[in-house]
Amino acid sequence: MTSQKINVYFDMLGESPQYKNILSLAHRLYENQLAFAKLVPANLAPYCYLSKINNNELTVIVKNGAIAAKLRQVSPTLLDKLQKLGWKITSIHLLVQGNFFQDKVDFFDKQRYIKKIIFTHAARKSLSEFVTTSQDSELIRAVKSFLQKHESNPIQFHVKK
Incomplete structure (x- = not known):
């Protein structure tokens, strides 16, 4: 209309x-x-x-x-x-009243400052190599867990520009 x-x-x-x-x-x-x-x-x-x-x-x-x-x-x-x-x-x-503006302003602010990054196969491979060549630590266990959770799923990250 x-x-x-x-x-x-x-x-x-x-x-x-x-x-x-x-x-x-x-x-x-x-x-x-x-x-x-x-x-x-x-x-x-x-x-x-x-x-x-x-x-x-x-x-x-x-x-x-x-x-x-x-x-x-x-x-x-x-x-x-x-x-x-x-x-x-x-x-x-x-x-x-911050919540009053959530739909009005925040949407436009987010669209302006957010960029999608796709976790590619090459990035997954690099992280796997990093995990296998590094000593066991809290970070390495977290990265291993992340890789296992997202083995077959494409991952998109939303980061501020």
Whole structure:
């Protein structure tokens, strides 16, 4: 389904009485998130999501304490900018929720920094020679065990680049 068809579908749903309020709220939240992301420093934006505005307090979900500390430093300036845009808020509350970002940011970070290495037959042979020519030790026993477990299976390692 193309994005145009989805937008038409959402527009039609937005006109029905039972979905009008929820879709209006979702649209407003989306617009607010876009505006907020433009005001937050670019390096923090992917790790900050608006949650709610309640009693003139804006709650922002952040990935970790480091992001919260950085955002706390710029929060007076951010609060001033938001008020100039007409937002009726007097404070910003930061809520650290690392698991909220697991699917959103970590996936992209992992894809960017992980490289697959395949354990080839030549590597297996080299390890076997290493084991047979070395004195018995904890390392040699671990390598022997590894080779026995993965005798016939191709092995893929995921390592950071």
